[in-house]
Amino acid sequence: MQAIILLGPPGAGKGTVAEALEKTSGYIHVSTGDMLREAVKEGLPVGLEARSYMEKGELVPDDVIIGIVKERLARGPDDARYMFDGFPRTINQARLLDEVLESGGGRVSHVFLLEVPREVLVDRLSGRRICRNCGAVYHIRNIPPKVPGKCDICGGELYQRPDDRPETVLNRLEVFEKETASLVDYYDRKGLVRRIDAAHDREGTVAEITKYLMAGGSE
């Protein structure tokens, strides 16, 4: 089992970049945020537990996250290559991931840190809209759907995530600075962090990450 990690603040574009990379790279996209939203939608116990944290922009407790990730990894083939988006978010989660990978003889090969100035993040998050049906991501100005409020791919209704409302967006950015930014040190010490300028178009970001993946190894 091998893994790469997309690390970066909310709004850095981890999800859209991951979607594009999944098609070309063979890495399986695992988004804990998507898994949690799915659990909320289906009314699963995990979803009930996670919901109040998510709506406030707080981190969901580690034991819940670790539970869903373990379950997800147990389903995949042993030689799967994963691309994590939104996970790990705490040192605790990072340690657990290392343990799980090592027990299967694998490891994290790259950590891509998507860097974006704060003003851009706020604009991206507050303008983001998502298809209720297929999960495709739009932005009211930067990636507008052809028909306002409707998904280009499936015609589904577009909605705003409750945590993309302005009052929650600022809290999420703060939580990232406080909790998740220390992960950069954790992985920097292992020499795994590749800093990517993710302030511009998605294609540029994807191309830069692909360059590292094609180069192979971890350097």
Ligand code: ADP
């Ligand atoms: P973003 O990165 O844009 O904030 P996500 O979809 O990754 O969006 O996460 C949405 C919310 O789900 C987070 O604010 C948090 O409440 C919860 N969440 C997702 N992944 C994790 C995680 N690994 N640890 C703790 N909470 C998480």
Ligand code: ZN
């Ligand atoms: Zn759709």
